[in-house]
Amino acid sequence: MVLTFYKYQGTGNDFVIIDNRESIVSKNDTKLIARLCDRKFGVGADGLMLLEKPQNDEDDFTMVYYNADGKESTMCGNGGRCLVAFASFMGVVKEKAVFTAIDGKHHAEIKDGLVYLQMQDVSTVEEHESHLFLDTGSPHHVELVEGLKEYNVDSVGRKIREGAPYYTEGTNVNFVEQLTDKSFLVRTYERGVEGETLSCGTGVTAVALAMHTSNKTQAQEVDIQTLGGDLKITFEKEEAGYRNVYLIGPAKQVFKGEIEC
Numbered sequence: 457m458v459l460t461f462y463k464y465q466g467t468g469n470d471f472v473i474i475d476n477r478e479s480i481v482s483k484n485d486t487k488l489i490a491r492l493c494d495r496k497f498g499v500g501a502d503g504l505m506l507l508e509k510p511q512n513d514e515d516d517f518t519m520v521y522y523n524a525d526g527k528e529s530t531m532c533g534n535g536g537r538c539l540v541a542f543a544s545f546m547g548v549v550k551e552k553a554v555f556t557a558i559d560g561k562h563h564a565e566i567k568d569g570l571v572y573l574q575m576q577d578v579s580t581v582e583e584h585e586s587h588l589f590l591d592t593g594s595p596h597h598v599e600l601v602e603g604l605k606e607y608n609v610d611s612v613g614r615k616i617r618e619g620a621p622y623y624t625e626g627t628n629v630n631f632v633e634q635l636t637d638k639s640f641l642v643r644t645y646e647r648g649v650e651g652e653t654l655s656c657g658t659g660v661t662a663v664a665l666a667m668h669t670s671n672k673t674q675a676q677e678v679d680i681q682t683l684g685g686d687l688k689i690t691f692e693k694e695e696a697g698y699r700n701v702y703l704i705g706p707a708k709q710v711f712k713g714e715i716e717c
């Protein structure tokens with residue numbers, strides 16, 4: 457079968473996207489999905505998304521996300537932004553979108569060439585001695601480090617991801633360096649890619665909320681620099697946690713292709 461796919465990237469986090477509204481790809485074909493994400497034997501990507509038919513009247517579409525290992529995973533923030541851009545490119549939506557992903561309903565808007573993606577509310581931010589932990593649709597361990605540019609993200613990130621208390625379930629690991637009173641540099645070891653990615657959307661969202669929780673910033677609009685580009689996170693602090701959390705940034709189509717599979 458010849459499969460048409462689209463390659464997108466959001467601040468360097470890259471994805472294969474397939475319009476699967478006619479169910480050409482079976483949702484549990486782990487082997488095919490891992491092959492498509494393979495950077496030597498396939499297209500190559502950090503993850504893959506299927507654009508699926510909506511499951512209810514309010515939604516425009518459904519998002520299904522897979523890590524590069526071919527297994528369905530939790531929410532992908534950069535992937536969600538890319539899927540909204542793809543849905544607009546395909547004429548499924550104009551500049552506003554409502555869709556359901558594994559962590560629930562999301563509203564999004566394309567404005568001034570950027571995709572604004574509303575993330576789920578976050579009710580709990582765990583504060584530990586050396587780090588913070590929270591779930592922004594995917595699990596995130598967040599720790600401040602010095603000299604982040606030279607830091608060995610891959611090996612230290614892997615140890616944390618595999619060790620206590622995460623073990624097999626794992627977590628994403630975000631290393632942070634404060635730049636100003638409302639901006640940070642972030643590098644992320646991403647679960648399921650099992651390596652550093654150029655950026656991680658749910659990760660930078662977690663960092664922004666963690667830095668606010670630990671009083672490193674009082675701002676409710678935080679700028680994050682990643683190796684793949686710049687993202688902005690806006691949010692409202694409420695009694696217990698955070699709401700109206702938005703992940704804002706670019707999402708670009710790199711190429712369209714066909715692959716025999």
Ligand SMILES: N[C@H](CCC[C@H](N)C(=O)O)C(=O)O
Binds near residue numbers: 469502533628646647
């Ligand atoms: N690999 C992550 C999901 C994708 C996260 C990242 N690509 C993002 O933009 O949020 C996990 O298994 O938790």
